[in-house]
Amino acid sequence: MVTVKELIQIESNKPELFQCGSSACAGCASVLALRWALKALxxxxxxxxPAxxxxxxxxxxxxxxxxxxYVNMAFAAGASAASGVVAGxxxxxxxxxNVLTWAGDGGTVDIGIQALSGAIERSTNFIYACYDNEGYMNTGTQRSSSTMKHTKTTTTPTGKGMHKKDIAQIVAAHDIPYVATxxxxxxxxxxxxxxxxxxxxxxxxIHILSPCAPGWRFAASRTTEMGDLAVKTGIFLLWKQVDGELTVNKRTLKYLDKSKxxxxxxxxxxxxxxxxxxxxQIQDLQDWVDRRCDKLARRV
Ligand SMILES: Cc1ncc(C[n+]2csc(CCOP(=O)(O)OP(=O)(O)O)c2C)c(N)n1
Ligand code: SF4
Incomplete structure (x- = not known):
């Protein structure tokens, strides 16, 4: 893991590839992640x-x-278009x-999953990153299959009825060289x-949980806190699978213990x-988290 000291040096020494003037909402975590992803790449x-x-x-x-x-692409085609760029x-x-697909959860877990599965099965040499804000935010906060159960969205005004798909595990089952959250x-x-x-x-x-102030309805100044709480509650689990070997991030490892x-x-x-x-409903979500944490704990 890069240290904070190194990160500060990288901040000033590496070129700024995501420049100012973005039209993201205040407090958008997705642009924050893209900026650092491009610093790394x-x-x-x-x-x-994709859309x-x-x-x-x-x-x-x-x-x-x-x-x-930066290629703006049709909704379903994030991975297939990247395959074409790689082949070119x-x-x-x-x-x-480096070819990077940068897609939302709708473009990944719903409409883009076929193209994604095909591209990774073909061992396409690219990085597919899903920034997961748990909904179709660009079009006004509709539910996706990555939306958490009981979330209120414009298409689930009384709360979504089913749990979110575990896209990182679905991809990991393809046995590709690198999966990380x-x-x-x-x-x-x-x-x-x-x-x-x-x-x-x-x-x-790479599966990136991406807090979204307007869609999740919290104050834009609290974005970082939301990401942090997702880890501390075990709602989002940090791990990676490299060449089939699973490693759990130190932070998540601590929170696999329910008492912590x-x-x-x-x-x-x-x-x-x-x-x-x-x-x-709260208990239902707590049970979901406990089940997922226990399952991961058994694997390490
Ligand atoms: C085939 C198709 N259906 C619907 C749309 C409209 N559309 C554009 S963006 C979007 C939502 C995308 O959601 P997601 O991938 O989660 O990304 P986010 O907007 O949250 O960043 C939709 C439904 C479209 N562009 N193409
Ligand atoms: S709606 Fe959410 S994900 Fe989209 S730009 Fe705004 S904060 Fe970012």
């Missing part, structure tokens, strides 16, 4: 962004925030270009996982999307 990077907030917050040429080529560079004999609000983790992925040949997948982790209310009570939950 460097200028020889091409980004493919999402990422098409909007990048801005409009010639004033767009990205200092690297391979045909040209260019081996030092991180929270967008932690630059140390984001920078570290993208730096690691960059060095690996083949398909890499915070109850889910510490996270739920801070967000309007979980407003007016009944006791049994």
């Amino acid at each position: 460097g200028p020889k990077t091409v980004v493919v962004a 999402s907030c990422a098409n909007v917050y990048i801005g409009i040429w010639p004033k767009a925030s990205s200092a690297v080529p 560079y391979e045909a040209l004999g260019k081996k030092d270009i 991180c929270v967008a609000t932690d630059p140390q983790e984001v920078y570290t996982v993208f730096s690691e992925a960059k060095e690996i040949q083949g398909a890499k997948f 982790r915070l109850p889910v209310e510490a996270y739920l009570n801070e967000q309007g999307r979980f407003g007016s939950l009944r006791k049994d």
Whole structure:
């Protein structure tokens, strides 16, 4: 893991590839993560962004925030378009270009999952990053299959009825060389996982929990706190699988012990999307977290 001291040096020494002027909402964690991902990957990077907030917050040429080529793509085609970019560079004999798909959870876990599964099965040499804000935020907060159970969205006004898909485990089951999870609000983790992925040949997948102030309904100044609480409650688990070997991040390892982790209310009570939950619904989410933590604990 890159240290805070190193991160401060990287901040000033490495080129700024996500520049000011972005049209993201205040407190957007997704742009924070993209900025650090690009710091790690460097200028020889091409980004493919399927329909999402990422098409909007990048801005409009010639004033767009990205200092690297950035392809806005159809919703379902984040991974297939990246496959084409990779094949194009391979045909040209260019081996030092990083191809990054930067997709929301809707573009990954719902409509993009077929293209993703196909691209990683073909061992496409690219990084697929899913910034997971747990909903279709660009179009006004509709539920996705990555939305947590009991969340209120515009399409689930009384709360979603089922748990979120575990996309990182679904991808890990494809047995690709690198799968990692991180929270967008932690630059140390984001920078570290993208730096690691960059060095690996083949398909890499990074699942990034990305707090979204308007969609989750918390004050924009509290974005980092939300990412932190997701880890401390065990709602989001940090781990990586490199060449089939599972490692759990030190922070998550601590919170796999139930006596150390915070109850889910510490996270739920801070967000309007979980407003007016009944006791049994909170217990349902606590049971879900406990089950997932126990399962991970058994594997390590
Ligand atoms: C086939 C298709 N259906 C619907 C849309 C409209 N659309 C654009 S972005 C979007 C939501 C994307 O959600 P997600 O991938 O989670 O990214 P986020 O907006 O949260 O960043 C939708 C439904 C579209 N562009 N194409
Ligand atoms: S809606 Fe959410 S993810 Fe989209 S730009 Fe705003 S804060 Fe970021």
